[in-house]
Structure formats: C-alpha cells, structure tokens
Amino acid sequence: MDYNIEEQYDKIYRYCYMHVRHRQTAEDLTQEAFLRFLENKSYREVGKCLAYLYTIARNLCTDYYRRNKEEALPDEYERLLSSSAEDKSGEEYLIDTLDLREAVQQLEIEEQELLVWRYVNDVSVTDIAKILGISRFAVHRKLKSVLGRLEDIMGKGREH
Amino acid sequence: MELIIDRLKKQYGSKIAVDRISRKLTPGVYGLLGANGAGKTTLMRMLCGILKPTGGSVSLDGFDVSSEEYRKALGYLPQDFGYYPNFTGKDFLMYMAALKGLDKNSAKKRCRELLNLVGLESVAGKKVKTYSGGMKQRLGIAQALLNRPKLLILDEPTAGLDPKERVRFRDLIAELGERNIVILSTHIVLDIEHIADRILMMKDGQLIFDGTPYEVGGDLEHFYLEQFGEVE
Amino acid sequence: MKRRLKSQLKSQMKMIYEAPVPQGKEAFLQKIERMEKEEWRQEEELSCWKVLGIQIGYIRKWNWLVSVLFFAAVIVAEQSVKGRTLWGLSAFVPYLALMVVAEGLRSTRYRMEELELASRFSVKYILLARLGALGLFQLCLLLLLMPFLYTIRREAILEIGIHILLPWLSTVFVMFLMIRKMHGRESHSLCVGTAVIVSGACMTFGIMNVSMFDLAGAGVWTLLLVSGAVLAGREVYQFIRQSEELQWN
Numbered sequence: 140m141d142y143n144i145e146e147q148y149d150k151i152y153r154y155c156y157m158h159v160r161h162r163q164t165a166e167d168l169t170q171e172a173f174l175r176f177l178e179n180k181s182y183r184e185v186g187k188c189l190a191y192l193y194t195i196a197r198n199l200c201t202d203y204y205r206r207n208k209e210e211a212l213p214d215e216y217e218r219l220l221s222s223s224a225e226d227k228s229g230e231e232y233l234i235d236t237l238d239l240r241e242a243v244q245q246l247e248i249e250e251q252e253l254l255v256w257r258y259v260n261d262v263s264v265t266d267i268a269k270i271l272g273i274s275r276f277a278v279h280r281k282l283k284s285v286l287g288r289l290e291d292i293m294g295k296g297r298e299h
Numbered sequence: 300m301e302l303i304i305d306r307l308k309k310q311y312g313s314k315i316a317v318d319r320i321s322r323k324l325t326p327g328v329y330g331l332l333g334a335n336g337a338g339k340t341t342l343m344r345m346l347c348g349i350l351k352p353t354g355g356s357v358s359l360d361g362f363d364v365s366s367e368e369y370r371k372a373l374g375y376l377p378q379d380f381g382y383y384p385n386f387t388g389k390d391f392l393m394y395m396a397a398l399k400g401l402d403k404n405s406a407k408k409r410c411r412e413l414l415n416l417v418g419l420e421s422v423a424g425k426k427v428k429t430y431s432g433g434m435k436q437r438l439g440i441a442q443a444l445l446n447r448p449k450l451l452i453l454d455e456p457t458a459g460l461d462p463k464e465r466v467r468f469r470d471l472i473a474e475l476g477e478r479n480i481v482i483l484s485t486h487i488v489l490d491i492e493h494i495a496d497r498i499l500m501m502k503d504g505q506l507i508f509d510g511t512p513y514e515v516g517g518d519l520e521h522f523y524l525e526q527f528g529e530v531e
Numbered sequence: 532m533k534r535r536l537k538s539q540l541k542s543q544m545k546m547i548y549e550a551p552v553p554q555g556k557e558a559f560l561q562k563i564e565r566m567e568k569e570e571w572r573q574e575e576e577l578s579c580w581k582v583l584g585i586q587i588g589y590i591r592k593w594n595w596l597v598s599v600l601f602f603a604a605v606i607v608a609e610q611s612v613k614g615r616t617l618w619g620l621s622a623f624v625p626y627l628a629l630m631v632v633a634e635g636l637r638s639t640r641y642r643m644e645e646l647e648l649a650s651r652f653s654v655k656y657i658l659l660a661r662l663g664a665l666g667l668f669q670l671c672l673l674l675l676l677m678p679f680l681y682t683i684r685r686e687a688i689l690e691i692g693i694h695i696l697l698p699w700l701s702t703v704f705v706m707f708l709m710i711r712k713m714h715g716r717e718s719h720s721l722c723v724g725t726a727v728i729v730s731g732a733c734m735t736f737g738i739m740n741v742s743m744f745d746l747a748g749a750g751v752w753t754l755l756l757v758s759g760a761v762l763a764g765r766e767v768y769q770f771i772r773q774s775e776e777l778q779w780n
Contacts, residue, residue: 144560144563148553148556148559149553149556152550152553152556153548153549153550156548156550156551157548157550162550162551162553162554165550165553166554166555169553170555170559173559173563177563177567178300181567182563182567239543239544239547240547243544243547254544255544255548258544258545259541259544259545259548344645347648347649348648348649349649351775351776367652370649370650370651370652375645375646375649377645377646377649379642380642380643380645380646381641381642381643382641382643383589383637383641383643384641394589395646395650397586398582398650398652398657399650399651400582400651400652402581442646446651
C-alpha cells in the first residue's frame with residue numbers, strides 16, 4: 140500500500156479526532172472524507188490535492204457538530220486531561236506539556252485547527268491557505284497570533 | 300452526487316403522462332410506487348434518455364440526460380426486454396458490455412463477476428430462451444450493473460423472482476444504494492417497504508407523496524391502497 | 532533558541548493531539564486499493580469506432596454470404612446462359628435490400644431497443660453500423676456487377692445500371708418510408724410485401740419480354756434512378772435520426 144496514503148489516513152484521522160474526540164466517529168469521518176475525495180480524484184493525487192481532502196474532512200466535521208450540538212463531550216476528554224502526568228519523560232521541556240495542553244484547550248476550535256495542521260500534521264502553509272481561502276501571508280499572521288495567545292494563556296497560568 | 304429532475308413533462312396529444320415533476324435526488328434507494336398507467340415507466344424512460352420529454356430537463360451532476368457522461372453512469376432494467384435469438388446468457392451480457400463500451404477483457408471479467416453475483420454462473424452457457432422468468436430477470440439485473448452505474452433505474456425488477464431471489468436482490472440493492480442513486484418502481488408494496496429509503500408515489504402523472512417509509516405511519520400497504528383506492 | 536522552541540512545540544503538539552489507534556484502517560485502505568484498480572480497468576474503454584466494428588461483427592453472417600452468392604451466381608449465370616434479359620436480375624435485387632432492412636430492424640423485432648437506447652453509445656452508431664455496413668457492401672457488389680455485365684452483354688451501361696440499381700433503391704426507399712410512417716410490427720410484413728411486389732413486377736416484365744425502353748425513355752429512367760437514390764438516402768437518414776428515441780409506447 141502506498142506509504143503516502145497510509146500516512147495521510149493517520150493525519151486526517153488525527154485531525155478529525157481533534158474535532159470530535161471520539162475514535163469511531165473520527166474514523167468514520169476520515170473514511171467518508173477519503174471516499175468523497177476519490178469520487179472526483181485518483182488516490183495518486185492525495186499528495187497534491189491535500190487541501191481538497193482536508194476541506195472535505197473539515198466540512199464533514201462541521202456537519203457532524205451541527206448534527207450533534209446537544210451531545211456532551213465524550214469522556215475521552217477526561218482521559219486526556221488525567222493522562223498528562225504520564226507524558227512527562229525525563230527530558231527537560233522549555234514549555235511544560237501540562238501547561239501547554241491546558242492552554243491549548245482554551246483556544247477556539249479554529250485556532251486549534253491551525254496548530255494541528257501546522258505542527259502535528261505538517262500541512263504546508265500553501266495548503267492551509269487553500270483550505271481557509273486566505274493568503275499565505277494571512278496564514279502566517281494567524282499562526283503568529285495563535286502562538287501569541289498561547290503564550291498569554293500560559294503566562295497568565297504561571298502567575299497563578 | 301445529485302440527480303436533478305426539473306419540471307419534467309411528457310404529453311401525448313391531449314394526454315399528460317408525466318406532469319411537471321421536479322425533484323433532487325441524492326444517493327439512496329427510492330421506491331416509485333403507482334398503479335399501471337400512473338406514469339412510472341414513462342418517467343423512468345425519460346430519466347434514461349429513451350424518451351424525449353415534452354418539457355423540462357434531467358441532469359446528473361450537471362450532465363444532461365442526452366450526454367454520454369450521463370449514459371456512462373446509467374444502468375437500466377426495462378420492464379420487458381427481449382434478446383437476440385440463440386444468445387446464451389453470457390453472449391447477452393457480452394453484447395451489452397460492448398454497447399456500454401467495455402473492452403473485451405474487462406467485459407469478460409465483469410460478466411463472470413456479475414453472473415456469479417446474480418447466481419447464473421451455472422447456466423451462463425445455456426441459451427436465454429431456456430431461462431425461466433426469474434433467471435431472465437436476474438440476467439437483466441446483471442446487465443444493468445455492467446458499467447458500475449451511479450444511477451440505477453429498475454422498472455419492476457422483482458417481477459418473476461421467487462422469495463429467495465427477492466431477498467438476495469434486496470440485499471444487493473441496499474448495498475448499491477449506499478453510494479449510488481437507485482430508483483426502482485414496482486406495484487408490489489412489500490418489496491419497497493424493506494428496501495427504500497424514500498417513497499415516491501405517482502398517480503396520473505404526478506407525485507402525490509414523497510417521504511420516508513416512516514412518515515407513511517407504519518402500514519405502507521394500507522396507505523398505498525388508501526391513496527389509490529384499489530385492491531392489490 | 533527559537534528553533535528548539537519550535538521543534539519542541541511540534542513534538543508536544545503531537546503528543547497533545549495524539550489519537551487512539553484507529554481500528555478500521557487496514558480494511559479501509561485495502562478497499563480503496565481495490566476500488567482504484569477497478570476504476571483503472573474501466574479506463575481501458577472502447578472508442579466509438581471499435582463499437583461500430585463490434586456491431587458489424589454482430590450482423591448475421593449469412594447476410595454477407597447471400598450477397599456474395601448473388602454476385603457469384605450472376606457472374607456464373609451470365610457466362611453460361613447468354614441472352615437472358617436483365618429483368619431476372621432485377622427480380623432478385625429487392626430481396627437483397629430486404630435483408631439490409633431486416634438487419635436494421637432486429638432491435639425492434641427482438642425487443643432489444645430499450646436496452647440499446649439506454650446504453651452509452653448513441654443508437655445512431657449501431658444502426659449506422661448495421662445498415663451502413665451491409666448496405667454499402669451490397670451497393671459495392673452491385674456497382675461492380677455493372678462493368679462486368681457491360682463487357683458481356685449488348686446493353687448500354689445505363690440500361691444495366693437501371694436494371695440493377697433502381698429496384699434496389701426503390702425497395703429501400705419504400706421500406707424505410709413505411710417503417711417511418713407506421714411503427715410497430717406491421718412494418719415488418721409490409722417490408723416483405725414491398726420486396727415481393729417490386730420483384731414480381733420485374734419478373735413480369737421479364738416474362739413479357741418487355742424492354743425497359745418500351746416502358747419509358749432513357750431520360751425518364753435516368754430521372755427515376757437519381758430520384759430513387761435521393762429519396763432512399765433521405766429515408767435512411769431520417770430513420771437513423773429518429774432512432775434516438777423510443778418511437779412507440
């Protein structure tokens with residue numbers, strides 16, 4: 140199986156998971172996104188049409204939100220919060236992961252999206268620009284502002 | 300994927316067979332119910348490009364019904380069809396495959412696949428004139444699937460099938476309906492009840508009901524008879 | 532400093548946004564792979580010329596055979612029995628035309644039209660293949676006969692041409708006209724009737740030993756030949772054009 144596709148599956152899955160916080164749903168959405176992508180494009184084109192694939196996934200997640208507004212966030216959220224203690228490896232971090240995790244959760248979903256794209260899935264700025272329909276410059280600005288927000292939140296956190 | 304039917308009309312002299320029907324269909328199984336003469340077959344023929352409408356249009360994802368793109372995605376099972384004499388089941392499928400543009404190798408593979416799917420692999424080499432009604436119907440279903448259609452139109456597909464074949468057919472349609480648009484017409488209410496995601500009822504060329512089986516409120520048969528005032 | 536920050540940010544983000552192991556991945560990826568392979572296979576499709584060719588392949592073999600036999604028989608007959616009038620020849624020709632029409636009508640006769648109409652390629656091509664191929668083949672044979680007969684017989688090339696072509700063209704014309712005007716099964720028998728009548732007329736003239744020119748002048752015949760060609764051509768054209776739609780209900 141193509142190395143590219145498997146990797147992208149994982150990434151899209153992680154992205155959807157960020158939105159819905161539920162394994163099965165995230166997988167369903169990931170698979171649906173791929174299937175819709177393949178209706179119009181060949182699987183060879185995943186690499187060069189990444190923005191398109193993400194856009195489909197993003198729309199699917201939005202639809203999902205709209206349909207499931209009432210549902211409480213699943214308990215996996217709790218699990219994540221509590222597991223933070225085990226994450227700490229021996230390495231010294233300039234930024235405390237626990238602080239970061241909590242700070243990130245305070246961000247808007249759109250801001251978290253950016254972080255996932257840029258720092259987790261290694262999506263290029265060009266592709267992010269395509270997905271959001273803005274210029275590359277605007278993407279850089281947004282990223283900068285999100286990082287700034289994070290710093291603020293963590294700064295405030297440390298004060299307490 | 301969307302099938303857009305826009306004010307479709309068919310008129311013969313003073314008789315209006317299909318009266319300005321408009322609908323937008325997305326993937327799923329649609330059951331078209333109606334008495335004989337209600338306009339079901341006329342509507343289906345127009346959806347297949349076999350009959351030219353007197354008014355209105357039909358398009359699939361932007362492609363008009365007269366275009367080759369539309370036909371490429373179409374699979375059709377007419378209510379009644381014949382076969383060239385001396386054709387075996389396999390000959391028939393291969394002929395249809397050629398008409399649908401499949402090259403010989405793909406056609407051979409696909410025919411074998413489909414003959415298996417409809418359970419005719421053992422009689423593929425026998426002449427179609429020796430087939431029972433149910434077998435011929437299954438052959439018809441097979442030919443409709445040759446080109447992996449996105450739009451499948453079946454006119455009275457379960458006529459002549461025995462109960463076991465019916466169940467097999469239902470499962471096949473349910474699976475196809477997940478990603479494709481399947482429109483099947485019948486006057487056998489029971490068949491539609493189990494398979495259809497949506498029910499469209501026709502009377503005198505018009506759609507008098509368009510809803511899910513649940514909206515009908517339980518007994519589809521009762522509802523149907525009420526609408527048509529006739530005994531099945 | 533900043534770069535280390537960034538790479539740490541990355542690794543920490545990856546940890547934060549880690550998701551539980553997906554379970555349907557393998558099955559799904561395999562399914563996609565299979566789907567892609569199938570799509571790819573469908574790309575190797577037929578051009579419309581190939582479809583024409585395939586349709587021609589479905590024309591019943593004995594149509595070609597009979598046409599050729601007719602051609603051969605004429606040659607043999609002329610070489611062995613001289614002096615026969617051309618009317619005998621003319622009497623056979625309508626049946627050739629009938630064969631072409633019958634081939635074109637097979638879809639209706641065996642109720643395959645609906646299926647054929649819904650298929651990908653325009654039915655025009657199918658009919659064009661059947662009628663065109665067989666018709667042209669016969670026409671060529673007939674045209675070839677003309678010079679051959681001319682060298683053997685006394686008659687002028689015009690006379691030969693009229694005897695051979697006019698019955699063929701007029702039969703074609705009348706048959707297609709009837710098919711167009713009266714759809715349905717009756718047209719089949721009417722076509723046979725036409726062939727019989729034209730053939731009978733020719734045979735009658737032959738038996739009465741009437742010369743073509745006794746009936747009308749060369750000019751008239753020429754006119755008839757040309758109009759026959761035009762009318763026949765028009766009718767066939769209309770027939771093919773109308774084939775796009777189901778003609779009856």
